[in-house]
Amino acid sequence: MWTEKNNHLTQSFSFKDFKEAFAFMTDVAQVAEELNHHPWWSNVYNKVEFRLTTYDAGTTVTQKDHALAKRISALAEQYNAKPGND
Known part of the structure; x- marks a missing residue:
């Protein structure tokens, strides 16, 4: 579950190993480019x-952050x- 604190949405995820975590990050990078919103x-x-x-938006949480978090x-x-x- 994403948590909002200090004007940020925060979350962490654990994967089977480094290779899987890196593959996930590659997929997130593609989504970030698509949304033009980078984490x-x-x-x-x-x-x-x-x-x-x-x-x-002044370093605050916006709909862009919620949309990226959902993806x-x-x-x-x-x-x-x-x-x-x-």
Whole structure:
């Protein structure tokens, strides 16, 4: 579940291994380009963490962030990723 805090939507996902996490990130990159809205993310081994915000709107959460979050979650489900939140 995505959490809104400090003007960001945050979520992390865990995958089977690094290769799967990286494949997921590649798929997210394609969606980000499609939506022209790019996430801050971090990857360590099998974990990918996201922080979404809209800088053009004053660094706040907007519909763009919610739309990207929804697409990211759908991709994560396809990978059977385990959601978490830090």
